[in-house]
Amino acid sequence: MINTIIDTYHGNSINMQEVKDGGIIAIIHKATQGRLFRDKTYHTRRQQARDLGLLWGAYHFSTGEPVDDQVENFLSYAKPEDDELISLDWEPSDGPDMTLDAARAFVQIIKNETGRWPFIYGGRLLRESLLHKTDPILANCPLWYARYRTSPLGIPTQVWPTYTLWQYTDGNDGPEPHHTPGVGGADRNIFNGTEQQLRDQWPFTKRENDAVTGPGFHAILHS
Numbered sequence: 001m002i003n004t005i006i007d008t009y010h011g012n013s014i015n016m017q018e019v020k021d022g023g024i025i026a027i028i029h030k031a032t033q034g035r036l037f038r039d040k041t042y043h044t045r046r047q048q049a050r051d052l053g054l055l056w057g058a059y060h061f062s063t064g065e066p067v068d069d070q071v072e073n074f075l076s077y078a079k080p081e082d083d084e085l086i087s088l089d090w091e092p093s094d095g096p097d098m099t100l101d102a103a104r105a106f107v108q109i110i111k112n113e114t115g116r117w118p119f120i121y122g123g124r125l126l127r128e129s130l131l132h133k134t135d136p137i138l139a140n141c142p143l144w145y146a147r148y149r150t151s152p153l154g155i156p157t158q159v160w161p162t163y164t165l166w167q168y169t170d171g172n173d174g175p176e177p178h179h180t181p182g183v184g185g186a187d188r189n190i191f192n193g194t195e196q197q198l199r200d201q202w203p204f205t206k207r208e209n210d211a212v213t214g215p216g217f218h219a220i221l222h223s
Contacts (some may be wrong), residue, residue, distance in 0.1 A: 002198060005165065005189040006180055007059065010041045012028045015182040016048040022181030025198060026055035028085060028189075031062035031078035034093075035069035038077045057085030059121060060106075064096025067105045075113060085203035086110065087119035090126060104137045111140070115207035119144045119165070130156040139219055142204050144189070148174030164204060166190045175221045 004023055008014060009030035019027070030039045042058070049056050060074040080086045081137050088110070090103050098106070104119065110118045119128070120138055123146035130138070133156070142164040145152050152166045168174045171185025180186045191198045 001190050001192055002195050003168075003177070003188060003190050004195065005191060006183065006197070007167065007187045007189060008183065010039045010046075012183055012186060014045060016045065016054075018182030019180065020052045020054060020182075024054070024180065024182075025195065026057065026085075026202065028057035028087065030061060030089075031058040031139070032070075032074045034063035035065040035073050036071070037061075042078070043188055049183075055085070055199070057087065057119075057203060058091045059087040059119075061089045061101070062091070062098035062106070063093045064098055064102070067098075067101055067102050067109065071106060071109045071113065075110075080114070082116075082207065083203060085115075086114070087121050088141075090120055090122045091146070092125055097125065104135070104149065107141050108137060115206040117141045118205070121167070123147060123167075127154045127156060130159055133158065135159045150175055163192055166192065173193060206213075 004025040005028065006019070006024055007028040029042055029045055030159050031042050032038050042212055046056055058078040058080055060070065060078075062070065078086070088106050089104065107118055107120060117140045120141040121144040142167040143155070143160040144167065145155055145163040147153055148168040148169055152163055152168070157165060167187055167189045169178050169188050171178050171187060177188065178185050180188060193201070
């Protein structure tokens with residue numbers, strides 16, 4: 001396991017060169033939220049990170065708004081390249097939350113539009129929604145699991161045997177280290193594999209005819 005991935009948003013101040021010099025390999029950045037919000041720092045930081053050779057990803061923060069509108073907001077703004085990780089951030093929001101059925105619809109539409117499944121990020125809402133359940137749709141998505149404990153307790157193993165990414169701290173709670181050079185306190189993530197596997201397998205899901213297999217998720221051969 002390696003601890004070289006951070007996820008960020010417009011509220012973080014970032015010195016990208018210091019981030020790289022501090023040993024970070026990959027950044028997953030907020031692109032959008034709900035049907036209208038767009039992170040104005042996204043594209044500048046994306047270019048900075050890619051110019052430095054960092055692996056890049058984008059996430060969409062979910063709300064209870066219409067799924068089609070949220071997908072449109074994310075894809076039209078993030079414009080993810082095939083070598084960039086994509087993820088649905090499914091957690092409680094300020095208003096009505098995305099339902100389980102809506103989360104399924106979101107990832108399926110992303111698959112239909114891009115040819116690949118997104119990650120799904122979640123913690124308590126994901127655990128409680130999938131307690132003692134199987135889910136053949138969400139099981140297609142690599143798991144990015146949030147649990148600020150010394151181990152990633154509570155993974156719905158009937159859906160995912162283990163995690164692919166584990167967010168173990170928000171920069172305050174959870175095990176050390178919390179500090180990231182160039183950012184300060186930040187969300188940090190562990191990859192369930194080696195550095196070489198991380199580099200080789202990123203962004204983990206590829207267009208259906210070019211699927212890859214990695215720790216913690218199922219290869220997608222056919223939808």
